Amino acid sequence: MQDLKNLTLPTLAKKYERESNIHRNIMMTRGTGITGNWRDFRTFLNELGPCPGEGFNLVLLNRYERTYGPGKARWMNAAQQKKHEEEFDKQLAAKAAEQNKLLMQAQALKTAKMGGVPTMGQWTSMGGRTVGYSEVAKRLNIPVSALSKTLRDGRTADDLVKRAGSADELIDRKAPWLPPEENKKDSFLEAFRVWHMQVLPPYSRAATPTFLFLFIALPMMKECRDELIDLNLWTPLGHRAEAARDAHVAWKKYTELMPRAQAAMMEIPIYASYSLLSELDKLCERIVTAESRFRAGPKGPGAQAA
Numbered sequence: 001m002q003d004l005k006n007l008t009l010p011t012l013a014k015k016y017e018r019e020s021n022i023h024r025n026i027m028m029t030r031g032t033g034i035t036g037n038w039r040d041f042r043t044f045l046n047e048l049g050p051c052p053g054e055g056f057n058l059v060l061l062n063r064y065e066r067t068y069g070p071g072k073a074r075w076m077n078a079a080q081q082k083k084h085e086e087e088f089d090k091q092l093a094a095k096a097a098e099q100n101k102l103l104m105q106a107q108a109l110k111t112a113k114m115g116g117v118p119t120m121g122q123w124t125s126m127g128g129r130t131v132g133y134s135e136v137a138k139r140l141n142i143p144v145s146a147l148s149k150t151l152r153d154g155r156t157a158d159d160l161v162k163r164a165g166s167a168d169e170l171i172d173r174k175a176p177w178l179p180p181e182e183n184k185k186d187s188f189l190e191a192f193r194v195w196h197m198q199v200l201p202p203y204s205r206a207a208t209p210t211f212l213f214l215f216i217a218l219p220m221m222k223e224c225r226d227e228l229i230d231l232n233l234w235t236p237l238g239h240r241a242e243a244a245r246d247a248h249v250a251w252k253k254y255t256e257l258m259p260r261a262q263a264a265m266m267e268i269p270i271y272a273s274y275s276l277l278s279e280l281d282k283l284c285e286r287i288v289t290a291e292s293r294f295r296a297g298p299k300g301p302g303a304q305a306a
Contacts (some may be wrong), residue, residue, distance in 0.1 A: 004042050013041060018051050022058050026068055029232040035069030051075055057244050063088070063227065078247050085249045160197050163204070167196040170208050175267075177213055177260040188213070203294040210267045215291045217257050217264070218284045224254040225280065 003012060013020035023044050026034050038044045048058070052075055059076045060068070063085070076084060171189055178185050192209045199207040228234040233245040245251050258276065265271045274283045 004046055009041065012045070016045060016050060019045055019048075022051075025232060026058075029230070033067050033230075035067060038069050048073070048075065052077075057081070057247060059084070061088075063249065066230065081247065081249065163197045166204050167193050170196070170205075172209070175210065175264075177210070177264040199294045200297055207294050208268075210264045211287070211290075214261060214264050214268070214271065215287050217261050218280065218287060221254055221257050221261065221276070222280055222284050224250040224257075228254070 003015065007015065020041060023041050027039065038047070047070055051058075055077045056075045057077075058068075058073050059081050060073050061084070062072070065072055171192070173185065173189070178188065189209065192212050195212055196204070196207055225234060227250045228245060228248065231248070233241060233248060233251070236242040236245045261276060265274065265276075271283065271287070276283070
């Protein structure tokens, strides 16, 4: 690229104004979040290349990454970014599933060594009969792989059958905050059944699908907000920054969750008065504490309030 050799730095920055503005913005908002050689605009431009055109933004390949540098970012338009994020999420989900599988195997091995506790073997007692684990899972409407989570702390298959009935009573498939896609709705409700079986009996009525959705959604919204703040896009100044925010996957996820979370909060009176804009951190802390109490019991004075 001859311009890198022939032009002075001010002339280069003026000719490649958009690239220069993005570079300067990263330097100002990220500080140490840019590798040493990329602090030099010539190196930055040389390794990335010029922005291909309007509608392209500089996107971190790992959206949880906080450092710009070689191999960590590239120019993408909205369609390319969407495709990349979908593939990124698939790879992330596959890694999480593999890690979860290993954790479940380790837990099953630990449980088996304890003795006197249901294990992840092939058979157990249910309704006075010896049945296969697949039959238990079918009766509970959960995956066989989830039994290691639900058959803990001395719970029996008969205990879980009773809990499954309690969980089903709380499910409303027409709830406005549920995803409209039936497969996603089924996945969430399956996860709810597994989670509800781990909740202590005194909290079973409060441990609703609505609560679980907020427990999942609100930290995701907080994470999206913090990512946009890091990028100086939460309150964008100017049309270009606003367009960059609107195209960002974190903003799209945040705005998709916002109305659903608001609808869910209206179903739980103790959360309905919170503001998702000004009290998100406080609400997240409260709901995470409540979820821990649902599974482990109260810890200290005043722990009964959700």
